[in-house]
Amino acid sequence: AQSVSQHNHHVILSEAASLELGCNYSYGGTVNLFWYVQYPGQHLQLLLKYFSGDPLVKGIKGFEAEFIKSKFSFNLRKPSVQWSDTAEYFCAVNAAGGATNKLIFGTGTLLAVQP
Amino acid sequence: EAEVAQSPRYKITEKSQAVAFWCDPISGHATLYWYRQILGQGPELLVQFQDESVVDDSQLPKDRFSAERLKGVDSTLKIQPAELGDSAMYLCASSLGRGGTTYGYTFGSGTRLTVV
Numbered sequence: 388a389q390s391v392s393q394h395n396h397h398v399i400l401s402e403a404a405s406l407e408l409g410c411n412y413s414y415g416g417t418v419n420l421f422w423y424v425q426y427p428g429q430h431l432q433l434l435l436k437y438f439s440g441d442p443l444v445k446g447i448k449g450f451e452a453e454f455i456k457s458k459f460s461f462n463l464r465k466p467s468v469q470w471s472d473t474a475e476y477f478c479a480v481n482a483a484g485g486a487t488n489k490l491i492f493g494t495g496t497l498l499a500v501q502p
Numbered sequence: 503e504a505e506v507a508q509s510p511r512y513k514i515t516e517k518s519q520a521v522a523f524w525c526d527p528i529s530g531h532a533t534l535y536w537y538r539q540i541l542g543q544g545p546e547l548l549v550q551f552q553d554e555s556v557v558d559d560s561q562l563p564k565d566r567f568s569a570e571r572l573k574g575v576d577s578t579l580k581i582q583p584a585e586l587g588d589s590a591m592y593l594c595a596s597s598l599g600r601g602g603t604t605y606g607y608t609f610g611s612g613t614r615l616t617v618v
Contacts, residue, residue, distance in 0.1 A: 391544070423609075431545070431593065431609040477544050489535075489558055490607065492544030 389414040391478050393493035400468050401501050408463040408496050410452075410478035417483040420461040421490065422452055426474045434476075437461065438483070448472070470502045504528040506610035508594050514616045520582035523613045527576070527596030533557075535607070536569055536579050537593040545593055551577060584617045591615075 390413045400406060412418060422434040435446025442454040452463045461478060478493040507526040515521045527534050533552050537545035548567065550558040553574040562569065566585070571577040581588055594610045 430611040431595075433606055436606070479544075489547050489550060490537075490545075492546070494542070494544050 389418075389480055389482065389491045391480050391491050391493035393476075393478055393496050395496045396494070397497045397499070399499045399501065402470055403467050404500075406463070406465040406468045406472070406498070408476055408478075408498070410461045410463065410493060411459050412461065412478075412480045412491075413459065414480065414482065418480045419483050420452075420454060421479040421481075422446065422450070422461075422463050423477045423479060423492075424474045425477065425495075431477070434463070468498075468500050470500050472498060473500045474498060504608070506594055506596050506608050508592075508610035508613055510613055511611065512614050512616075514618060515584050517586055517617055518583040520580065521584050521615065522578055522580045523592050523594075523615075525577045525579070525594030525610060527594070528598075528608055531596035531598050531608075532574075533597040533599060534571055534577050535595040535597070536577070537595065539591040539593055539612070541590070548579070548592075581615075584615075586617050589615055589617045 392411045394409045420437040423431045424434050425431050434450050435444050435452055437444045437454045445451045450465050452461055454461050476496045479490045481490050509524050513521055535550050536548045538548050539545040548562045549569045551571040554571050567581055569579045591612045591614050593612045595607045597607045
């Protein structure tokens with residue numbers, strides 16, 4: 388069965404600090420990978436996704452993620468965070484070419500950026 | 503920008519009562535999902551529809567939960583009777599893709615259910 392692990396449950400950073408949020412998945416086949424963000428009081432929004440090709444994926448708002456197949460990882464990065472990045476971040480995976488498009492989510496990382 | 507509409511936004515109900523949530527996906531999206539997000543956890547799929555057919559309901563507690571998408575457009579998720587442990591955010595999402603293909607998902611704002 389597929390599973391997703393996000394090891395950082397709470398992260399507190401100062402503005403301009405660099406961010407890296409860990410995500411590891413468990414699945415033996417080919418996967419599609421996603422990072423979603425949920426700002427306070429808002430719905431889940433897609434930050435970026437990886438289907439195939441260049442393992443370094445660039446998303447919105449200066450975020451990027453790198454797919455490392457050998458490590459089953461898809462870590463999210465941002466070189467300089469802003470106060471407005473305060474939100475909860477979810478990593479998700481689904482089986483590429485599977486019968487369903489079911490997303491398996493991690494437990495989320497709550498990021499607080501201090502001005 | 504097209505949105506997935508959900509109502510109500512908030513719902514408080516007493517234990518053992520019935521409750522229903524409604525979702526209207528983006529027009530033309532064939533696939534509709536209901537997810538449940540318990541506080542402190544990631545969303546978990548309850549049921550997936552492709553058009554009006556259920557594709558995956560393996561995690562749906564069928565003794566108390568039911569879902570339908572009669573005309574393949576909007577959908578209703580029902581809980582009867584509600585239990586305290588059902589308190590959560592219920593998210594609806596839709597996707598242009600059908601089974602076996604992958605497109606982006608669009609999530610609605612959710613219905614926050616509190617069972618007292």
